Amino acid sequence: MTKKEQQNVTPYKWVGKKNPPVENHRFVLGSGTYVDDIKMDNMHHAALVPSPYAHAAIKSIDTSEALNVPGVIAVVTGEDIVQSTNPLKQYLEIPGVDWYPLAAGSVKYAGEWVAAVVAEDRFIAEDAAELVKVEYEPLPNVLDPEKAMSDNAVPVHDKHPSNIMWQRKFTWGEVESDFNDSDDEIEFRCRWNRNSTVPLETFGVITKWDEGRKILDVWASIQMPQYPEQIAEALKIPLNCVRVHYDVDVGGSYGVKRGIKHTVLVGYISKRYGVPVKLIEDRLENMRGSDMHGPDRIFDVKAAFDKNGKINSLKMRTIDDEGAYPGRSPLQMGKPIGAIVGAYKIKSVEYEGVAVTTNKTGQVAVRGFGQSPTNFAIEMAVDKVAKKLGLSPIEIRKQNFIQPQDFPYQIPSGTTYDSGDYPAVLNKALKLANYEKLLKWQEEERKKGRMIGIGVATCIEPGGGNALFEPLLNPKNDKTTFPESCQVKVDQKGKVTASIAFSSAGQGHQTLVATILAEELNIDRDDIRVVYSDSLSSLPSQSPVASRMAIVLGGATSGAARRIKDKMIKIAAHNLNEPPEQLYWDGSTVKCNNNSHKELTWDEIVKIAHITYHKMPEGMDPGIQSQFVLEVPTGGTLPTPDGKVQMYPCYSFSAHIPVVELNPDTGKVEFLNYYIADDCGTVINPDIVKGMVVGGVAHGIGAALYEQFSYDNNGQMIAQTFMDYLLPSTMEVPHIDIVKHCTPSPLTSMGQKGVGEGGYMSAPAAIVNAVNDALVPFDSEISHVPITPYDVIQKIFINKGGTHIV
Amino acid sequence: MSNHKVQIEVNGKNIEAEVSGRTHLADFLRNNLNLTGTHIGCEHGVCGCCTVLMDEEPIRSCIILAVQADGHKIKTVEGMSEINQETGKRELSNIQKAFWEGHGLQCGFCTPGMLLTTEALLAENPDPTDQEIREALSGNICRCTGYLQIVEAVKLAAKMNKNSTLVYLPEEV
Numbered sequence: 001m002t003k004k005e006q007q008n009v010t011p012y013k014w015v016g017k018k019n020p021p022v023e024n025h026r027f028v029l030g031s032g033t034y035v036d037d038i039k040m041d042n043m044h045h046a047a048l049v050p051s052p053y054a055h056a057a058i059k060s061i062d063t064s065e066a067l068n069v070p071g072v073i074a075v076v077t078g079e080d081i082v083q084s085t086n087p088l089k090q091y092l093e094i095p096g097v098d099w100y101p102l103a104a105g106s107v108k109y110a111g112e113w114v115a116a117v118v119a120e121d122r123f124i125a126e127d128a129a130e131l132v133k134v135e136y137e138p139l140p141n142v143l144d145p146e147k148a149m150s151d152n153a154v155p156v157h158d159k160h161p162s163n164i165m166w167q168r169k170f171t172w173g174e175v176e177s178d179f180n181d182s183d184d185e186i187e188f189r190c191r192w193n194r195n196s197t198v199p200l201e202t203f204g205v206i207t208k209w210d211e212g213r214k215i216l217d218v219w220a221s222i223q224m225p226q227y228p229e230q231i232a233e234a235l236k237i238p239l240n241c242v243r244v245h246y247d248v249d250v251g252g253s254y255g256v257k258r259g260i261k262h263t264v265l266v267g268y269i270s271k272r273y274g275v276p277v278k279l280i281e282d283r284l285e286n287m288r289g290s291d292m293h294g295p296d297r298i299f300d301v302k303a304a305f306d307k308n309g310k311i312n313s314l315k316m317r318t319i320d321d322e323g324a325y326p327g328r329s330p331l332q333m334g335k336p337i338g339a340i341v342g343a344y345k346i347k348s349v350e351y352e353g354v355a356v357t358t359n360k361t362g363q364v365a366v367r368g369f370g371q372s373p374t375n376f377a378i379e380m381a382v383d384k385v386a387k388k389l390g391l392s393p394i395e396i397r398k399q400n401f402i403q404p405q406d407f408p409y410q411i412p413s414g415t416t417y418d419s420g421d422y423p424a425v426l427n428k429a430l431k432l433a434n435y436e437k438l439l440k441w442q443e444e445e446r447k448k449g450r451m452i453g454i455g456v457a458t459c460i461e462p463g464g465g466n467a468l469f470e471p472l473l474n475p476k477n478d479k480t481t482f483p484e485s486c487q488v489k490v491d492q493k494g495k496v497t498a499s500i501a502f503s504s505a506g507q508g509h510q511t512l513v514a515t516i517l518a519e520e521l522n523i524d525r526d527d528i529r530v531v532y533s534d535s536l537s538s539l540p541s542q543s544p545v546a547s548r549m550a551i552v553l554g555g556a557t558s559g560a561a562r563r564i565k566d567k568m569i570k571i572a573a574h575n576l577n578e579p580p581e582q583l584y585w586d587g588s589t590v591k592c593n594n595n596s597h598k599e600l601t602w603d604e605i606v607k608i609a610h611i612t613y614h615k616m617p618e619g620m621d622p623g624i625q626s627q628f629v630l631e632v633p634t635g636g637t638l639p640t641p642d643g644k645v646q647m648y649p650c651y652s653f654s655a656h657i658p659v660v661e662l663n664p665d666t667g668k669v670e671f672l673n674y675y676i677a678d679d680c681g682t683v684i685n686p687d688i689v690k691g692m693v694v695g696g697v698a699h700g701i702g703a704a705l706y707e708q709f710s711y712d713n714n715g716q717m718i719a720q721t722f723m724d725y726l727l728p729s730t731m732e733v734p735h736i737d738i739v740k741h742c743t744p745s746p747l748t749s750m751g752q753k754g755v756g757e758g759g760y761m762s763a764p765a766a767i768v769n770a771v772n773d774a775l776v777p778f779d780s781e782i783s784h785v786p787i788t789p790y791d792v793i794q795k796i797f798i799n800k801g802g803t804h805i806v
Numbered sequence: 807m808s809n810h811k812v813q814i815e816v817n818g819k820n821i822e823a824e825v826s827g828r829t830h831l832a833d834f835l836r837n838n839l840n841l842t843g844t845h846i847g848c849e850h851g852v853c854g855c856c857t858v859l860m861d862e863e864p865i866r867s868c869i870i871l872a873v874q875a876d877g878h879k880i881k882t883v884e885g886m887s888e889i890n891q892e893t894g895k896r897e898l899s900n901i902q903k904a905f906w907e908g909h910g911l912q913c914g915f916c917t918p919g920m921l922l923t924t925e926a927l928l929a930e931n932p933d934p935t936d937q938e939i940r941e942a943l944s945g946n947i948c949r950c951t952g953y954l955q956i957v958e959a960v961k962l963a964a965k966m967n968k969n970s971t972l973v974y975l976p977e978e979v
């Protein structure tokens with residue numbers, strides 16, 4: 001080991017060490033508890049009636065036949081819901097744009113729910129749903145977001161004549177003069193088509209209203225900030241009447257498990273009809289009517305640069321097709337503001353976002369919250385500048401990187417990046433890929449006619465979830481608090497239990513908390529229990545979004561553990577008759593600096609706290625317990641009126657180098673290798689981090705090459721099943737080689753940063769750059785995702801003198 | 807809807823039941839037998855979440871009917887671990903231990919299907935290459951892991967099967 005490497009070895013005993021995640025036990029047993037595994041007495045089931053039209057007025061709904069089916073207890077329509085509930089929360093609060101669980105008055109996309117049938121059995125509910133007769137009057141629809149923006153477009157929401165839900169142009173720095181002063185510029189359009197992370201478990205929820213206790217109990221497959229608040233608000237009941245049970249395993253989410261409309265619907269039914277109700281989407285429901293699609297964007301990008309490759313300024317306009325209900329999704333154009341220059345020292349930026357409604361299913365938060373599409377546009381711009389100047393993708397990046405000595409570094413939009421060493425990480429990736437040799441090999445193979453592409457992307461992953469895009473896009477919403485909390489207790493037998501207040505979807509939060517507690521308290525990780533509480537017995541939480549749990553929950557856990565230690569030291573000081581400053585932890589025993597005979601073990605202190613109160617310092621509470629609520633580091637400040645904002649606290653970084661081969665006959669893009677160097681600060685559990693990075697890449701491969709929710713001209717979604725919405729399998733996701741780097745964050749308890757989204761934020765950019773590198777000899781380029789075999793073949797065909805494949 | 811009597815051996819236990827003709831095997835296992843380890847991801851035969859073994863062969867329990875399983879032997883994830891009669895403790899199979907140890911999962915939703923497909927693979931090919939593992943698992947989608955740690959877990963399981971002294975996790979859990 002070199003000296004430098006020695007220095008990098010952490011002093012930790014548990015943190016960063018390979019130690020199988022604790023959650024894995026129940027999952028390999030098959031004893032995870034997902035929402036559909038939960039059953040209760042008298043449980044009823046809801047089935048949905050979807051709209052066959054993309055846009056239509058609802059003329060009448062005849063529920064009589066369905067109601068006659070034995071076992072059916074109710075058929076609920078939009079009118080019932082509108083009368084009894086508040087509209088679902090949408091973060092822009094646009095007058096005339098109301099969203100309810102069931103359509104009222106008109107349907108705004110094909111698949112939108114029109115009615116719900118409630119029955120004692122799911123078969124009965126589904127059968128009866130087919131008997132609900134809805135009379136529609138079809139209306140013209142609008143599907144293209146740019147057409148939807150025009151003055152004479154059909155309004156999706158008739159009470160809001162314009163389909164533009166939000167539009168704002170930000171200018172940070174001297175954009176015009178930087179453009180004028182630069183030697184050259186490029187301009188292009190690129191397109192990120194509609195996809196989503198599509199977990200294998202669909203969304204599901206069970207609600208039960210207890211009239212005696214006045215509590216709505218909720219079990220759901222959920223990953224969503226402010227879920228209990230929004231349920232209470234929509235159902236017009238006090239927040240302390242809603243109890244969301246978080247001890248439910250979520251079968252994947254990656255941002256999208258936000259079934260608020262489902263929950264309000266069944267919550268309403270439970271309360272109104274006095275029965276527990278379960279709603280589990282089937283796959284079609286999930287894909288078509290769940291309002292769970294991801295960003296759908298057109299980018300227009302300009303970059304100004306000097307001959308030496310220095311990029312000076314950037315202009316980016318993005319139009320996002322939100323679908324029918326904007327919900328929370330326009331905020332996904334806000335988050336990238338906190339990393340709008342990527343990893344590069346670009347002096348000034350003009351950024352315009354436009355959120356547009358169309359007659360498609362609504363969008364929701366997807367892994368990365370809009371950063372992945374934006375990174376795709378930024379990285380494409382960087383490659384284009386390089387190409388125009390005849391520089392390599394490596395040279396252009398090294399030339400423009402923010403340098404290690406520049407941190408903390410403030411980008412033009414007002415966000416400060418905490419730390420990083422981008423050149424070192426890129427160098428590690430180059431070394432891993434044996435880049436120079438790879439280039440030579442590519443040249444040789446090209447001569448033989450093979451279409452080999454080597455892609456490079458060096459992307460930022462903002463982590464920590466400081467939801468300041470909320471006030472940025474909607475100044476009426478002055479929310480700046482985005483905390484996480486941890487409660488810890490040491491019981492009478494000295495065992496430690498921590499409780500957290502949200503559900504997990506595979507991110508390993510129990511392992512995270514147990515590892516940090518083991519480290520802080522110097523006890524065995526596997527003796528620690530971490531439980532999920534419920535929304536009534538818990539402290540504030542904003543749920544595991546935005547790669548924030550290692551950062552914020554990790555910090556709260558450390559904070560709670562340190563309070564436990566403080567108390568134990570005080571108890572020891574009192575009993576050893578020494579000032580606390582003279583005491584220190586050795587293992588989990590408190591020892592004394594100046595007297596090696598004086599010590600109190602963990603168990604002895606526990607006994608004093610729980611049993612022998614006469615030995616406690618005066619006025620101290622019995623027992624050993626603590627809680628810690630941590631605001632996101634750097635949080636708590638509103639954006640400035642000109643739109644400068646500290647978006648997130650921590651900035652991870654990775655360099656991706658995929659090597660692809662295009663098949664000239666089939667157009668298939670195949671991976672030969674995939675190399676990553678990744679820096680997410682201090683790693684808490686290496687297995688979990690590796691899984692997050694690789695899993696993110698798999699999503700990125702899907703977005704780049706396979707997945708699209710495509711619509712036909714009538715607004716019918718074409719890719720409705722897994723036969724046509726293609727999820728990458730073991731055959732499409734290659735082996736991936738990863739090398740780690742660690743630049744600790746100065747803002748967190750152990751130097752950790754976020755890692756849940758970086759793979760997804762970098763892979764599409766890297767893969768598109770790789771495909772375009774393979775197309776260099778054909779003098780063509782593809783600037784949209786997903787890149788289909790057809791796209792590739794067409795480029796080859798045109799290069800050979802053809803015009804267009806039909 | 808017609809009802810049918812079926813006799814199915816599930817995890818070594820003989821089950822006699824009456825099921826409606828349209829109940830698929832996954833629903834039967836989950837709802838009638840409460841074996842909720844079998845998960846449902848698509849109900850159209852693509853994702854592999856619902857994979858169980860029928861007479862040692864992996865099948866998709868969402869696209870076969872319970873009546874079609876009449877007279878057959880079914881193994882679900884619940885049947886992969888066993889209670890040790892002497893100690894009374896539940897013991898995991900090597901494949902389960904390897905997926906735990908190798909972190910061949912995240913949310914656990916695809917995991918039962920992955921485990922059972924792996925069991926069928928290793929029964930047929932005790933020492934598969936990476937490529938053979940990938941081919942065998944190509945019908946099981948995982949949205950979380952990107953498969954790398956799954957492939958590693960399968961290799962670890964193969965190693966553990968061959969060398970009984972290789973114990974990564976406690977025998978008794």
Ligand code: FES
Pocket residue numbers: 845846847848849850851852853854855856857866867868869
């Ligand atoms: S649920 Fe059976 S294959 Fe997807």
Ligand code: FES
Pocket residue numbers: 200251252506910911912913914915916917947948949950951
């Ligand atoms: S572990 Fe979540 S789908 Fe595979």
